[in-house]
Amino acid sequence: MVTTSPPLVQVSGIDKRFGSTRALRGVDLSIEAGRCLGLVGRNGAGKSTLVSILSGLLAPDGGTVRFDGEPAPPVGEVARWRDWISTVFQHSMVVPDLTVAENVFLGDVGRVVGWREMRARTREIMAEWGYEIEAEAFCRDLSVEELQIVEIARALARGARCVLLDEPTAALERDAVRRLFERVRRLVDGGVAVLYISHHLEEVFEICQDVAVLRDGQLVLSAPTADLGREQLVAAMVGTAPVAERPAAREQAVDTEAEPVLRVEELTAASARGRLSGVSLTVAPGEVVGVTGLLSAGVATLGRVVAGAVPYQGGRVSVRGQTVRSGRRDLAQRAGVGYVPEDRLAEGFVAHLGVAENVTMTITERLADRFGVLRPGRRTAAAEPLTRALSLVAASPGQPVGELSGGNQQKVTVARTLAHDPGVVVAITPTRGVDVASKALLLSSLADVARTTGAGVLLCSDELSDLVLCDRVIVLVRGEVFTEFTEPPFDRDELIVATEGLGANARVVDQQDTDGVDPR
Ligand SMILES: Nc1ncnc2c1ncn2[C@@H]1O[C@H](COP(=O)(O)OP(=O)(O)OP(=O)(O)O)[C@@H](O)[C@H]1O
Secondary structure, three states: OOOOOOOOEEEEEEEEEEOOEEEEEEEEEEEOOOOEEEEEOOOOOOHHHHHHHHOOOOOOOEEEEEEOOEEOOOOOOHHHHHOOEEEEOOOOOOOOOOEHHHHHOOOOEOOOEOHHHHHHHHHHHHHHHOOOOOOOOEHHHOOHHHHHHHHHHHHHHHOOOEEEEEOOOOOOOHHHHHHHHHHHHHHHHOOOEEEEEOOOHHHHHHHOOEEEEEEOOEEEEEEEHHHOOHHHHHHHHHOOOOOOOOOOOOOOOOOOOOOOOEEEEEEEEOOOOOOEEEEEEEEOOOOEEEEEOOHHHOHHHHHHHHOOOOOOOEEEEEEOOEEOOOOOHHHHHHOOEEEEOOOHHHHHOOOOOEHHHHHOHHHHHHHOOOOOOOOHHHHHHHHHHHHHHOOOOOOOOOOEHHHOOHHHHHHHHHHHHHHOOOOEEEEEOOOOOOOHHHHHHHHHHHHHHHHHHOOEEEEEOOOHHHHHHOOEEEEEEOOEEEEEEOOOOOOHHHHHHHHOOOOHHHOOOOHHHHOOOOOO
16 A cells, blocks of 8 residues: 655645735645745735744634644644744734844754854854854844844754745845755755745746645645746736736936936945945936945945935935935935835834725825814725826725735735925835736836936845836946946846946046955
């Protein structure tokens, strides 16, 4: 008699409701030992809900989870679930006031290892991954990338039989992504089951043997990746919804002779996200200027300085001729700077307020009647065109933003920025966590604002596909302007080479401007 062993993780008939939202409907899924399963779907499809259920944090309304054929432990007994499944969550679960080693072994201290061994094993894992993070460092001092590494190290240290990676590459650089993939392959070769959630379909094709697609809470496709093309995958994700995967190229010429809406002169700043040294640039009315570079190059710092979110030490930032004082978010906003921050949870929205209220937060005075009263209907009407343009999914305009999926929260942040007719939009990695089909909509709405209102857009992103609709792209290397690409379409490979500080023919700025840049 032939006996086949049960899958390592088997999910059967899982249902989950949140009020009127059916987040998961009768989902069946198997995660096999020694295979990597990709889980994809549009924003709000139910991926994170499934991750929470698989991590023992959320009870399903119906259905079962089995490990190796046996019923999973009761929900809430997180330590017992972790013996089976270790999860790297989309949002940092790292405790800032603990050290790296304490975070890696969080929940296991005393039970599994002593302090000395904990530090030694943390060092070992970091060395194996090629990361230079001190085991004794406090996590509050780490960058976004380093925090994510701590989370991955935690999953690896536990030696769980199944590892869930929920958008693990969102804050990682190319080299770090490559290292992560190597490690995932090694885990899989060693018999570990991996569930890999990503909005980057190319990643799914690269490292997953199988792929499953969730749409509106239902599993609509499950197949080996080798049997599928990208189009089939996107078609399964979007169903019958019309979709533009790429924003249309920009046609309108920008008047670069016009007085710039944004002028940055000889800017010097220091922040945990990279320093800036003597950075100068301008953005003309209606122009979309991209800024890119490696994580430590200062791209996010530049955006944050212009938005007044962090101070600068030298130089000048001016919007429509008016100087924006260092580190004054309020004054930057008053001067007309709209800001799509990198960390939407911390700065992007107010979680307990509704979608329409968040979107119209900066324009309440304009919407109120002559007695200063603002009717909810007016809010909803003002928010609706923006949320529709971004294909935002919410149960109602009043649904608290904290209840939305990650990608939809990001769309609220963008809609809110665009609502108050900014003169300059600073957007930092605006498409992070946004599904493939919504990316084009989001980028197009930024470009539309530039085209129709004459606003300037400063698009700070390490996501090269975000840069397609830029009129120019400025590359920063170690806090300095290294080069500028002025002729779209931009060549992806040339951009990559430039971010590394290489590629002589891409160089168009004066030699003088780049003195001191080590071209490695
Ligand atoms: N705590 C909650 N209360 C109410 N609704 C919720 C809650 N958590 C999730 N939802 C809803 O359940 C649905 C599925 O959300 P989920 O976060 O699982 O989607 P997702 O596929 O992970 O999306 P994304 O790609 O944007 O992260 C969404 O409509 C979301 O608004």
